[in-house]
Amino acid sequence: MSSKKDRAIVVSALKHAAPYIRLFKGKVFVIKAGGEIFADVEKARAFVEQVGILHQVGIRVVLIHGGGPQSTELASALGLDTTFIDGRRVTDGESLDVATMVLNGQINTRILATCRDLQIPAVGISGVDAGLIRAHKRPPVKRDGKSTVDYGFVGDIDSVDADVLRKQLDNGLMPVVSPLSCDESGTILNINADTVAAAIAAELDAEKLILATGAAGILEDVNDPTSLISYIDRAALKKLRDAGSLADGMLPKAAAIDNAIANGVQRVHIISSRLPDSILLEVFTNEGTGTLVVNDIGALTPAEQSTAS
Numbered sequence: 209m210s211s212k213k214d215r216a217i218v219v220s221a222l223k224h225a226a227p228y229i230r231l232f233k234g235k236v237f238v239i240k241a242g243g244e245i246f247a248d249v250e251k252a253r254a255f256v257e258q259v260g261i262l263h264q265v266g267i268r269v270v271l272i273h274g275g276g277p278q279s280t281e282l283a284s285a286l287g288l289d290t291t292f293i294d295g296r297r298v299t300d301g302e303s304l305d306v307a308t309m310v311l312n313g314q315i316n317t318r319i320l321a322t323c324r325d326l327q328i329p330a331v332g333i334s335g336v337d338a339g340l341i342r343a344h345k346r347p348p349v350k351r352d353g354k355s356t357v358d359y360g361f362v363g364d365i366d367s368v369d370a371d372v373l374r375k376q377l378d379n380g381l382m383p384v385v386s387p388l389s390c391d392e393s394g395t396i397l398n399i400n401a402d403t404v405a406a407a408i409a410a411e412l413d414a415e416k417l418i419l420a421t422g423a424a425g426i427l428e429d430v431n432d433p434t435s436l437i438s439y440i441d442r443a444a445l446k447k448l449r450d451a452g453s454l455a456d457g458m459l460p461k462a463a464a465i466d467n468a469i470a471n472g473v474q475r476v477h478i479i480s481s482r483l484p485d486s487i488l489l490e491v492f493t494n495e496g497t498g499t500l501v502v503n504d505i506g507a508l509t510p511a512e513q514s515t516a517s
Contacts, residue, residue, distance in 0.1 A: 224492070228491060229266070229492075232265075232491070233265065233266035234268065235267060235268065235415035235416075236267075236269075236377070236414040237267050237269050237270070237416045237418060238269075238272065238408055238418070239262075239269060239270070239418045239420065240404075240405035240417070241255060241271065241272070241274070242274045242276065242401070242420065242421050242481065243276045243279070243315065244276075244277050244421075244422050244481065245420060246275075246278070246315050252319070253325075254485075256322045256323060256326060258485060258488050260323065260327075260382075261488065262491065263328055263382050264328075267491075269382050270373055270382070270383050270408060271330075271382065271384045272385045272386075272404055272408065273311075273315055273316065273387075273401065274311075274401035274402075275307070275310045275401075278315060279297075279303070279306050279307050279310045279311075282306050282309065282310055283302075283303060283306045288306065290303070293357055293359070296359065296362070296460055297359075297362070297398070297400075298357075298358075298359050298362070299359065300361070303360070303398075304360070304361040304396060304398060307388065307398045308388060308396060311386040311388055312334055312386050312388060315386070316332045316334070316384060316386045319332075320332050320384060323382070329380060329381050329382060330381065330382045330383070330384050331381045331383055331384065332384050333376075333383050334385065334387070335385070335386070335388055335390070335404065336388060336389055337372070338369070338372045339372070340369055340372045340373070340389075341363075341365055341367075341368055341369075341389040341399070341407070342366045342368075342392070343363035343389040343391060344363065344364055344366060344392075344397075345361065345363060345395065345397060361395070361398055362398055363389050363391070363398065363399045365399065365403065368407045368410075370411035373408065374412070385404065387400065402419060402461045402463075402464035403463070405464065405468075406468035407467070409473045410468055410472055413472060415474065416473075416474075416477060416491075417465075417475070417476045417477070418490065419461060419477065419478045420479055420480070420486065421461070421479075421481060422482060423458065423478070423480060424436050424483075425438075425478045425497075425498035425499030426440060426445070426454070426478055426499040426501075427453075428448070428453065430453060430455050430458075436498070437499050438496070438500065439500040440499060441501070441502055441504050442469055442502075442504075444505075445462055445466065461478065469501065469502070469503050474502065475500060475502060476501040477490050477498060478501070479497050479498035479499075480497065486498070
């Protein structure tokens with residue numbers, strides 16, 4: 209340590225973090241990280257290191273990862289087109305093969321390798337394993353009351369067997385979950401990772417659901433990056449969605465957030481994976497960094513309201 213000032217900073221930081229560690233020790237946090245986080249080796253390591261710190265101070269962490277950018281990149285390299293409708297990926301047979309290779313083969317394994325390097329006892333699992341996620345193929349749906357859209361091999365969740373994850377958590381392990389699942393006949397299905405994270409958070413009675421994304425949080429004006437909303441409730445989030453203020457990938461996130469809170473998750477945080485140490489700042493400081501979503505703003509503590517970012 210170079211000086212007394214540096215030592216004082218470290219001691220102060222520990223003292224400020226201690227109440228949060230006491231508050232959250234033994235609680236379940238479900239963290240969903242978008243695929244863009246894992247496109248850069250150094251950024252991926254820095255992110256996993258933060259998740260590891262939560263695990264090491266006694267928080268029971270489940271990490272769910274996406275893989276959208278990598279799937280799109282590999283599909284392009286293979287000469288396959290990628291289609292999105294309302295922020296959701298259409299998955300045909302070839303696209304499903306790509307998703308399986310990327311999610312279960314590439315990203316999940318690389319996260320586990322990073323965890324090994326950081327001495328985090330992680331175990332990789334997908335929705336297919338031990339019936340963790342039971343799903344069915346989404347039937348064709350009408351869009352805007354007009355055209356019918358077939359999302360292909362995309363799944364809608366029927367149930368989550370939370371005991372599969374609890375057994376791992378009880379044994380001191382950190383599950384790293386790929387959002388692939390399958391139906392009862394074994395047909396593999398691709399499910400939006402935000403949707404998976406929300407369903408798992410609800411079944412585990414998670415203290416927090418944290419969505420780490422490329423965006424800073426929820427914006428009041430999608431074209432104005434300075435219009436970050438510090439905290440919002442379900443009703444106001446619905447108004448934003450109905451007004452068309454949520455675009456592309458934020459639409460399935462909003463649906464997942466609403467579902468998580470409707471099923472008992474008290475706090476949902478949307479934070480930027482691009483901001484250094486964003487998870488630690490969100491968990492161990494009052495200020496936070498992104499958007500906090502709750503069922504009712506009246507349930508927020510005065511500290512949460514007055515010092516929100």
